[in-house]
Amino acid sequence: LASLNAMLSAYAMNDELSQAKSMFQWMPVWNLISWNTLLRVLASSGSLAGARELLDTMPDHDLVAVTSMLTAYAQQGHLEEAKNIFDAIPDPDTVSWNAMLAAYAQNGHLSGAKKLFDSMPVRNLSSWNSMISVCGQLDDVFAAESIFHSMHSWDMVSLNALLTAYAQEGHLLKAEQLFEELPVTNLVSSTCMISLYGVNGLVEDAERVFYALPEVDMFTWSSMVSVYGMNGYQREAEAMFHEMPQQSLVSATVMITAYVQQGKLEKAKCVFDRMARHDPVSSSALLAGYVANGYTEQARKVFEEMPYRCKSSWNAMLSADAEKGDLLQAL
């Protein structure tokens, strides 16, 4: 059973939801770990409703299951739900506390994060790492450094959190210095540097980091395409986009944005139409392009076909209205 569970877990890592589901059904017996693993697959695939339903039908809940659910809500931006789950846990362990801490941090509730951190009965490395990230989001590099230096032990995540804090505040030199001093880096550090170089117009530096990597992933690929795009290197962006072994919502959106910036709306539309699915971000990327160029009709069409409407989509639409003095018409 343990080895079947391990296989199930491998599907979870690769986000292979349907494979995981059918494997689960074929398993002759299940234990709590099997259920928890399936829950995790559902949760990380973004299927909140499915995860919730599974949680309610599972024979038992333990802390692991509930914490997975908490994280799922947090990652979809449902901070209140996450907090409700946390509050209902009678005796949370450090991982659950950390999950709640991360929920605050990832949703921008930085004061909530600080408060929770202060009230934690036990903190571990993950807790401290989250706080470095919180300081980074507050643009308080000094506090991030202080935390880092006060830590008795640190790991790659701590270093990357600090690196990200530097990047966020635009401390190119500090980030560069840290990155170059590190004996070991990983894809997270490299992606951070690639996009930092990109926003500073240092395309060749970004390339140097990218091409030195022994292997790349979706994040590094997308960020390199983005660097090309935001610096007007349309052909390079295109080439890299098409060389990518796999596409994702993000990589396609990056490419759409690159075309939009060049005013190549037909090409942007073409990428958009080839996407397996759309989300509010990919739709608003194209929408913004139409709006900026006064194509109200096309903008409205994209808007109406959006998978679900959210506040951010309305913002793009409203700015179209303002520019055209055509408020109700655009909708």
Added chain:
RNA sequence: CUGCUCGAGGGC
């Protein structure tokens, strides 16, 4: 064998 911390995309 399962849960927590760091990196990529639009608008504001």
